[in-house]
Amino acid sequence: MSPVVKRKGEKFTLPSKYLLFILTILCAVMMLLTFNTDFLSGPLNAVSSFLIVPFQNGVSAAGSELTAKAKQLAQVRELLEENARLQEQVDSLTIENTTLQQNRFELNNLRELYALDSQYEDYEKTGARIISKDSGNWFETFVINKGSDDGIQVDMNVMAGSGLVGRITQVGPSWAKVVSIISDESSLSGMVLSTSDNLIVSGDLISYGNGYINFNMLQDDAGAVVVGDKIVTSNISDKYLPGILVGYISSINTDSNNLTKSGTLTPAVDFTHLQEVLVIMTKKQTVSDIY
Amino acid sequence: MKKILIITLMVLCAFLLQSSVFSYLEFAGIIPNIMIILTASFGFMRGEKTGLLVGFFCGLLSDIFFGPVIGLYSLIYMYIGFLNGLFSRLFYPHDIKLPLVLISFSDLLYSFTCYFIFFVLRSRFAFEYYFLHIILPELFYTILVTLVLYPVILFINNRLDPKEVKGSDIDFV
Numbered sequence: 473m474s475p476v477v478k479r480k481g482e483k484f485t486l487p488s489k490y491l492l493f494i495l496t497i498l499c500a501v502m503m504l505l506t507f508n509t510d511f512l513s514g515p516l517n518a519v520s521s522f523l524i525v526p527f528q529n530g531v532s533a534a535g536s537e538l539t540a541k542a543k544q545l546a547q548v549r550e551l552l553e554e555n556a557r558l559q560e561q562v563d564s565l566t567i568e569n570t571t572l573q574q575n576r577f578e579l580n581n582l583r584e585l586y587a588l589d590s591q592y593e594d595y596e597k598t599g600a601r602i603i604s605k606d607s608g609n610w611f612e613t614f615v616i617n618k619g620s621d622d623g624i625q626v627d628m629n630v631m632a633g634s635g636l637v638g639r640i641t642q643v644g645p646s647w648a649k650v651v652s653i654i655s656d657e658s659s660l661s662g663m664v665l666s667t668s669d670n671l672i673v674s675g676d677l678i679s680y681g682n683g684y685i686n687f688n689m690l691q692d693d694a695g696a697v698v699v700g701d702k703i704v705t706s707n708i709s710d711k712y713l714p715g716i717l718v719g720y721i722s723s724i725n726t727d728s729n730n731l732t733k734s735g736t737l738t739p740a741v742d743f744t745h746l747q748e749v750l751v752i753m754t755k756k757q758t759v760s761d762i763y
Numbered sequence: 764m765k766k767i768l769i770i771t772l773m774v775l776c777a778f779l780l781q782s783s784v785f786s787y788l789e790f791a792g793i794i795p796n797i798m799i800i801l802t803a804s805f806g807f808m809r810g811e812k813t814g815l816l817v818g819f820f821c822g823l824l825s826d827i828f829f830g831p832v833i834g835l836y837s838l839i840y841m842y843i844g845f846l847n848g849l850f851s852r853l854f855y856p857h858d859i860k861l862p863l864v865l866i867s868f869s870d871l872l873y874s875f876t877c878y879f880i881f882f883v884l885r886s887r888f889a890f891e892y893y894f895l896h897i898i899l900p901e902l903f904y905t906i907l908v909t910l911v912l913y914p915v916i917l918f919i920n921n922r923l924d925p926k927e928v929k930g931s932d933i934d935f936v
Contacts, residue, residue: 516833607778656882
């Protein structure tokens with residue numbers, strides 16, 4: 473008997489085993505295609521941004537509103553106490569501020585002298601809201617509510633506050649996917665700010681459970697790098713702009729090869745409470761751009 | 764036609780719930796796997812074909828937004844839907860034990876597959892840590908959500924075709 477049953481007056485039916493087989497092959501083909509090319513992401517992104525993103529926008533707006541309301545109620549008393557404390561602090565800070573302003577004036581002059589005008593304060597940035605998080609528990613990826621219509625491109629860097637969050641890996645018309653630096657699959661080339669030694673920062677699910685991410689391949693023969701040093705993105709990174717704060721070294725060990733060091737750093741960004749991020753609209757210049 | 768529309772709507776709802784709403788309701792950074800609940804439920808309630816189709820589209824949605832390549836999650840969810848479909852002959856609507864066991868096993872299967880594909884293949888072997896900190900909490904949270912969500916899915920499923928359910932009742936009596 474033929475496996476595909478078709479009788480007169482009956483609807484055409486395909487046994488589930490064959491459907492499974494066909495879809496398995498379809499999946500395999502799609503995996504191969506998307507692994508090597510960008511062929512499928514265009515149409516699928518367009519469809520999904522039309523169907524899904526408006527809802528995600530609405531749901532996450534409503535969700536953040538509700539959590540904000542709940543927090544407001546809980547925090548009124550705390551805020552009153554805090555307010556009194558902060559008022560004292562304001563006074564002392566005003567004094568400090570005037571001194572700092574003088575210092576800053578001096579710093580600006582010196583910077584001009586050194587032509588260090590490409591600090592990341594000067595990059596053009598755009599704010600975006602996080603509208604959905606990875607549907608599993610294994611990776612720290614999320615979706616923001618701006619996409620190619622707003623000028624976002626793949627490999628643009630994403631920051632929050634003063635620290636690095638990650639980079640854009642996929643863009644749709646009205647959304648973009650961000651892979652964060654704490655995600656298990658990501659790693660970046662960093663640099664110790666004080667000594668300019670290069671190192672590799674890599675996200676790790678296990679250490680992030682304890683609030684850290686890992687670094688390794690640090691060459692520091694002089695032993696000048698100490699706990700608390702700032703780590704920024706390095707000049708030789710091919711995806712990240714130089715000089716963006718990544719975090720602070722929290723522990724440091726010599727590797728068993730006695731040549732390199734590795735350890736952990738505390739990220740500058742609080743990834744658990746991330747709601748809004750800044751996307752830097754400038755991309756890192758690469759060798760292929762020049763030629 | 765109406766059935767397809769309603770099931771599509773439920774898949775979309777599950778994805779939105781999981782990616783947007785539950786990121787506000789996470790416990791210790793863990794979110795439950797609603798799409799597994801939906802895929803498994805439709806598998807054992809409506810048979811292999813519905814199960815694998817629902818799984819395929821659930822997976823496709825997470826692939827588009829979060830997958831490293833398109834087709835990987837689709838494959839995992841699809842096979843889970845199909846395997847649950849094999850149990851549709853044992854399914855009896857008013858018994859919650861079989862659904863709970865099946866959904867739990869589906870979630871475990873999903874987690875182990877993810878662990879194997881995304882972690883073991885990159886030689887990250889700390890199984891004990893991943894089991895205690897990701898797989899087990901996700902399993903418990905998913906079971907908890909199942910207790911709330913399963914009656915809703917069952918109700919909608921019964922409304923999709925009331926005749927079939929009556930027929931199956933008589934079979935068991």
